[in-house]
Every structure is written in C-alpha cells, then in structure tokens.
Amino acid sequence: MIKYHIIHFVKAFQKKEVIIILEKIINLIYPQVCSICGKLNTKSLCNKCKNKLEKEFEYKTDDYSENSEKNFIEHHYFFKYKDLIRNQLLSYKFQEKPYIYKTISSFLENKQKNFENLKKYDIIIIVPISRKRQKQRGYNQSGLIAKEIAKIISLKIEKNILYKIKNTAPQSSLNKQQREENVKQVYKAKNIEKIKNKKILIFDDIYTTGNTVNECAKTLIEAGIDRNNIGILTIAKD
Numbered sequence: 001m002i003k004y005h006i007i008h009f010v011k012a013f014q015k016k017e018v019i020i021i022l023e024k025i026i027n028l029i030y031p032q033v034c035s036i037c038g039k040l041n042t043k044s045l046c047n048k049c050k051n052k053l054e055k056e057f058e059y060k061t062d063d064y065s066e067n068s069e070k071n072f073i074e075h076h077y078f079f080k081y082k083d084l085i086r087n088q089l090l091s092y093k094f095q096e097k098p099y100i101y102k103t104i105s106s107f108l109e110n111k112q113k114n115f116e117n118l119k120k121y122d123i124i125i126i127v128p129i130s131r132k133r134q135k136q137r138g139y140n141q142s143g144l145i146a147k148e149i150a151k152i153i154s155l156k157i158e159k160n161i162l163y164k165i166k167n168t169a170p171q172s173s174l175n176k177q178q179r180e181e182n183v184k185q186v187y188k189a190k191n192i193e194k195i196k197n198k199k200i201l202i203f204d205d206i207y208t209t210g211n212t213v214n215e216c217a218k219t220l221i222e223a224g225i226d227r228n229n230i231g232i233l234t235i236a237k238d
C-alpha cells in the first residue's frame with residue numbers, strides 16, 4: 001500500500017530515471033509480495049493464487065437484446081462474483097487497496113484471446129462517481145482497472161461524457177428496490193457528438209442488479225445514442 005502511494009507520487013513527476021532508481025530502493029525496503037496472499041514472491045501474483053484465479057475465470061456475454069427492461073444489448077464479464085475474486089474486489093473497493101487493480105489486470109492480459117470480441121467496440125465509458133467522492137478518494141477506483149483493460153483490448157476511454165450529478169448512498173448498502181430508486185436521474189450526459197455512432201462499452205467493477213449501468217445507458221439513450229450501440233463490461237457478475 002505504502003509502496004503503491006510512493007510510486008504514484010513519484011510518477012507524478014514523470015522523470016523516468018528517478019522512478020527506476022526509486023522503485024529499486026522501494027523494492028529493497030518493501031520486498032515484492034503476492035498482492036493476494038501476501039507471501040514473498042518475485043511477481044505481484046504467486047502461482048498458487050494465479051491458479052485459483054484461473055479456475056474462477058469464465059468470460060461470458062449475456063444477451064439482453066430482447067429484454068426491454070435493459071437499456072443495453074449485452075453484458076460481458078470475466079468472473080462470477082464469488083470466492084477469491086469477490087474477496088479481491090471487496091478489498092479493492094472498500095479497503096482502500098487500489099493496487100489490486102494491477103494484479104487483476106495483468107491476469108486478464110494473459111487471458112485476452114478469450115475476449116477478442118470486445119474489440120468490436122470503439123470506446124469505453126467508465127461509470128462516473130460524484131465529484132465529492134472523487135475528491136475524497138483522489139481517483140475513481142473503477143477507472144484504474146478500466147484503463148488497463150482498455151489497453152489490453154486497444155479501446156479508447158472517452159472521458160467527459162457521463163457525469164454523476166447527485167450524491168447517492170452506496171448501492172451495496174441498499175436492498176433491491178432501494179437500489180433502483182437510488183440511481184434514478186443521477187447521471188447527465190455531455191459532449192454526446194463525440195460518441196455518436198460509436199459502439200460503447202460502459203464499464204463498472206461489479207454487476208449486481210445492473211441498476212447503475214442500466215441508468216447510465218438510459219442517460220446515453222436519452223441523449224440520442226442508439227441502444228444497439230451500448231454494451232456493458234464488468235469484472236464480475238453477482
């Protein structure tokens with residue numbers, strides 16, 4: 001954790017030589033460990049944990065083209081939300097362990113031949129968080145993973161399209177009915193001309209009821225985007 005913050009602090013200065021030297025020093029002070037089990041390892045993911053993730057990995061696409069309640073035509077995800085990946089995503093989201101994004105994304109990088117069909121999309125839009133939340137955290141945690149996945153499938157992340165205009169309670173703290181109400185009318189779309197006629201993937205970490213991504217998609221449709229051009233991508237599906 002400390003290591004992650006130091007590296008990111010230094011990266012802010014964009015001096016390559018300084019970063020390399022500092023990374024070496026940091027690695028001496030904080031030796032490399034597996035970010036999942038915490039045991040000493042030369043890479044951030046040890047073989048044992050990698051094998052566990054291998055077993056859990058199951059890239060799938062759910063078709064919603066005929067489902068009129070959904071404002072998108074399909075949902076892609078890499079894992080079912082359970083066991084190890086559930087644990088990891090919970091730590092990543094709620095225990096301020098942002099460095100886990102690196103472990104998950106480098107695992108996915110080795111799996112990319114499984115999800116080649118994501119390349120039919122043109123851009124990724126990340127589910128936005130409120131300005132207040134972003135200020136508290138300093139970053140949008142979904143953005144960290146999305147950025148790496150965008151690199152893997154060579155898609156561009158389009159920013160400044162969706163905005164969260166209201167602060168809401170975390171979806172995870174609410175029941176099914178409350179979740180639907182909680183996200184209603186909380187997003188706003190701007191700069192829509194930038195994404196007209198493009199195939200759009202809306203990205204979030206976890207899909208539970210799908211209310212959040214559904215509301216984001218609805219906001220895009222109301223701004224003039226064709227439903228047939230909208231798909232969803234999440235790391236896991238509950």
Ligand SMILES: [Zn+2]
Nearest residue numbers: 034037046049
């Ligand atoms: Zn491990």
